[in-house]
Amino acid sequence: xxxxxxxxxxxxxxxxxxxxxxxxxxxxxxxxxxxxxxxxxxxxxxxxxxxxxxxxxxxxxxxxxxxxxxxxxxxxxxxxxxxxxxxxxxxxxxxxxxxxxxxxxxxxxxxxxxxxxxxxxxxxxxxxxxxxxxxxxxxxxxxx
Numbered sequence: 574x575x576x577x578x579x580x581x582x583x584x585x586x587x588x589x590x591x592x593x594x595x596x597x598x599x600x601x602x603x604x605x606x607x608x609x610x611x612x613x614x615x616x617x618x619x620x621x622x623x624x625x626x627x628x629x630x631x632x633x634x635x636x637x638x639x640x641x642x643x644x645x646x647x648x649x650x651x652x653x654x655x656x657x658x659x660x661x662x663x664x665x666x667x668x669x670x671x672x673x674x675x676x677x678x679x680x681x682x683x684x685x686x687x688x689x690x691x692x693x694x695x696x697x698x699x700x701x702x703x704x705x706x707x708x709x710x711x712x713x714x715x716x717x
Contacts (some may be wrong), residue, residue: 593650596629596650600658607669644702
């Protein structure tokens, strides 16, 4: 099997409906900020609470499922969230402030957003993998 075939096979084992759905679900964080809910409830309390809640939902949704690649699925969810939040910042910043703001105004910010959310997905994915292993009695059939 060539490296290209192996790469393609790994991508096809990611539970894309979970990755995309959970990544888009995480948009509740920037939406809370945009709508002023963060200011109403309090910063940094609400962003922290939302991050923990989203992480728990990601972990439980994938960890309690039969997703074949929990780690990679949640890394993909982190990437989905990073991409969606970056894209969403364009029309929203233009509509709210009249000028482009957000990660796309700075290439380093785009990379930072992506790396941060890949790490978030990896952390949640690692925990979801452990949840799956514990549920299956440590079966080795689960992704390592």
